Amino acid sequence: MSATYTFDVFSSLDGFGGSTGDWGGYWGKQGPELLAHRLDVYRGDQRMVFGATTYRDFVGMLAEAGEDSDVRDPWVARMVSLPATVVSSTLSEPLDWPDATVAAGDAVDVVARLKKESAVPLRSHGSLAMNRALMAAGLVDRVQVTIFPVLTGRTGAAPIFQGAEDFDLELIESRTFDGRTQELIYRPTLHP
Numbered sequence: 001m002s003a004t005y006t007f008d009v010f011s012s013l014d015g016f017g018g019s020t021g022d023w024g025g026y027w028g029k030q031g032p033e034l035l036a037h038r039l040d041v042y043r044g045d046q047r048m049v050f051g052a053t054t055y056r057d058f059v060g061m062l063a064e065a066g067e068d069s070d071v072r073d074p075w076v077a078r079m080v081s082l083p084a085t086v087v088s089s090t091l092s093e094p095l096d097w098p099d100a101t102v103a104a105g106d107a108v109d110v111v112a113r114l115k116k117e118s119a120v121p122l123r124s125h126g127s128l129a130m131n132r133a134l135m136a137a138g139l140v141d142r143v144q145v146t147i148f149p150v151l152t153g154r155t156g157a158a159p160i161f162q163g164a165e166d167f168d169l170e171l172i173e174s175r176t177f178d179g180r181t182q183e184l185i186y187r188p189t190l191h192p
Contacts, residue, residue, distance in 0.1 A: 003121055003122050010026070086102050112137075
């Protein structure tokens, strides 16, 4: 049996994973329903998988964040407490993450092995380039996109699917939180 792998990502409506503007975390559109749902999503047993850049970004944000920062939301604390694999040829252990290990090598090989060996589902939040490569290799079972109601045409950063292959997406689940933020979960299939 192969463990499922979920690519979990936040997005503006126009497909950006972040912004260079003054929007703040969640583009300022988080609400109590969304935050409670995120905690539920991360409550179960699972293993996180990060690329080196995303790992460094998370560690940096956590180090700089004050106690009242969005970065310290309960679901993020839960994510940090989960076991994690960081795919990197440049990092070495010990990592500044409670239960993280480094897996050197190509992400496709590392995740293919993890999918065979893991007794729990695998999840990656962010790690855009890595997850585009994993999708192209057919290793992503679910794409979970949380779409915030903003257009960041001028200040958008990190286009989520730029350079990705073509995929057909089967909608598995959809939800709306706080009357404005949508979560869409798809099963991706490489388009012939």
